[in-house]
Amino acid sequence: MKRHLRLAAVFVLYAVVGVWGLLFSSIPEARAEYGDIVMNNYAEKSGMRPVVFPHWFHRMRFACKVCHADLGFKFKAGGNEVNMAKIIDGEFCGACHNGEIAWPVENCNMCHSGKPGTVTQVHGANGQKIIAAPVQGTAGTAK
Amino acid sequence: MIKNIVKSVIATSLFGAIVVSTATTVSAAPAPAAAQPAAAQPAPVTFNRLLKKASPTNLPPAEDGIHDPTVDSAQMLQPPLQGMNGLTRSNFGNNVNWVNSLQTKKVIPRWDRADPNAESLVMDVNIVRTPRGSMPDVVFPHKAHTEWLECSNCHPAIFVPQKGANQISMAAILLGQKCGVCHGKVAFPVSECKLCHSQKRAAAAP
Secondary structure, three states: OHHHHHHHHHHHHHHHHHHHHHHHHOOHHHOOOOOEEEEOOOOHHHOOOOEEEOHHHHHOOEOHHHHHHHOOOOOOOOOOOOOHHHHHOOOHHHHOEOOOOEOOOOOHHHHOOEOOOOOOEEEOOOOOOOOOOOOOOOOOOOO | OHHHHHHHHHHHHHHHHHHHHHHHHHHOOOOHHHHOOOOOOOOOOOOOOOOOOOOOOOOOHHHOOOEOOOOHHHHOOOOHHHHOOOOOEOOOOOOEOHHHHHHOOOOOOEOOOOOOOOOOOOOOOEEEEOOOOOOOEEEEEHHHHHOOOOHHHHOOOOOOOOOOOOOOOHHHHHOOOHHHHOEOOOEOOOOOHHHHOOEOOOOOOO
């Protein structure tokens, strides 16, 4: 009898741990592709979904230098004040998404594909080691 | 010889007893081995108690948690596994070994956005640094970096171009400074100690 109680207790414990685990494994950060960047300084405030920039997709086609030297993207998620006016003037994303090197800006949702509420940040791995601590340090501390 | 046989017989019978006794706790069927004193069942001991379970990687956009699965483009964006199919695999970051994929020309990233024939200015100079403490030396290969990056991406904003002139520590790297500007964000993650600490220590720690 006692053993059954204990077993039941262990079972309940497992159930609780399980639900807890499920809750936390649904934290988006842990599942996003490594290096994906969410850009949401202005988009959602203006009624558009956040922008998701996939590094893996672009680095297969371009060296880092193309964007981070030639086009002037600083190494900081959200640190470049990118907006649509600059893009259609051929700056930042607009240097390629102009219908020549890549498809043009009319395809709003290809870029504005983010889940509402996702914040500006890089989805890397330094933050998902042991405890989900905000190691990223990207928020605030502008240099 | 005989001792070994005896040992293995004991081992197998013990193992058998354990198997049977665990079976009894499940099926509650009386078995001969149940004659053993029923040990109290402690809570199972867990390993890696604080380590988060490895989460699934390379998920398609609609399942990765940052894309809106209801937007039409979620189905048009390329799933990472499909896009990076055929590259050299690794088991960290994008699960791709970018250095090898580039060297074996499985990816040929453009050096100029409009000119497919522009070539990088590769510099093949290694900088070896001896860390404080006991870790192996850090070899910084200019080659693997200048195939992707320009000198101005690092010099002088992140590193003064002079051997030993920069204070680098793991704490800074983990906070996203120095090597950590890229490693842990887009280039391979900091968990891969040996990719950086790759050479036997030459000198005693300073």
